[in-house]
Amino acid sequence: MVIAHTVCALLSYVAFLVAFLSGALFLVQERQVKRKRMGWLFRRLPALGTLDRLNLLAIGAGFGLLSLGMAFGLWGSRMLLGSRWPWDPKVLLTAVLWVAYLTLWMIRIRSTLRGRKIALLSILGFSLVLFTFLGVNRWLPTWHAYL
């Protein structure tokens, strides 16, 4: 249970990292295209369409894995601690993260926004991931301290 919880959570972070990287590369490549530069970066970086699809896929997968990880976590805490909702800062932040990526995913799927803005939001989202993953352990009291 704990293992499934941890594995899903970590994999979701990996997916969000992929979304972050594809978003960052999108911004770089988009800049090349907009400025009509056909240099080293232009030739080597993938097409914008490819990066956009990868980004969408990574956000979707990350969101799914995060949901699964949270479900395992809640189930586990109920079994181990008997409490329904463990009021831990990390859990709270993860809930925020879940809402954030759900929103981002929905925005992209419904094409409310596309391209540069989605790439920027993927980068912003990942900074939240980093804070949830690393920051909480350092600055806030948590049960999830293992780093």
Next chain:
Amino acid sequence: MRILLVGVNHRSCPIEVRERLAFRTEQLPEAYAALRRDAGLAESLILSTCNRVEIYAGVPRLDGTHERLSAFLSAHGGFQDAELRSHLYACADPQSVEHLFAVASGLDSMVLGETEILHQVKHAYEQARSHGTAGKALNVLFQKALNAAKTVQTKTVLGRGCVSVGTVALEFAQKIFGDLRPHTVALLGAGKIGEVTLKRLSARGVSNIRVLNRSPERAQRLASSYGGTAYGLGALEAQLLEADILITSASAPGYLLTRAQAAAAMPQRRHRPLCLIDLGVPRNIEPAAGTLENVYLFDIDDLQGLVAHHASLRQQAVQDSQVIIQQKVRHFLAWWDAEGAACGSGSSSALAAAP
């Protein structure tokens, strides 16, 4: 052992001569047999492409081989021997080696640096091997030539496209969309350059093509030659919602597409990227449209500037390629001389040179 070359290319003779000399695959077994039987060649290789027909041969001594190969080619093409002589070039190592390395690298091609020739050389080599006519000399020679060509391809920008406005536009479209096949392209206007660009995209597999024109007949004619659909100019707004790539090359006094029109179309397009290629002079698309998000606008100056930039890069690349080839030729010749010395027969000293 000497390496001899006899052949014609797009510079030495017109297409009428080349097409008679060309070897079809099914003719190769008979041709290789004849080279072995009539010309007495232990090692031979026929390189036949649309721009050249060349025979490479490994012979113990040169005496008379050139004449025998020339007679063989004349017979194959149905020429009088004297008639073909003026078109033929012939040389022996080291010139034949240098020539092959340059050919494989695309330096001798009609379109400088094209890479198709590398595959053709490779294919010809495989054919010769399968017919058992590539011995030690030609095996090493062709492997080294293919290796030199690959080095030129990876280490220089010789083979990079961007030779025309159309190819630059195509490169950008590919970097925006990735695979172009599922995308829709619309051509607005009747300019020649627009049609050439459409042709490039169509050659790259774009099949969903729309042609918009003031004159419905012309639109229809163009559309049917690319398997597309014809529309009047009034369909622009509607097409703006469907097309991924819009090429304009119309002669019109004002903008045919304004920033406001493009801005209005984007939310309806659900912000799908839109690539605008404006080849008109004066311009057909308001330049400010390019500042919109997910809109990528290229005008004729952007594209021509890049073509010129790449032309200068290619000039440099030719020099770089020549340096690479010279180095690879020297390596091969060093090995070749050592082999010759070991076998006790001399090499080098050219026969004739007129490539």
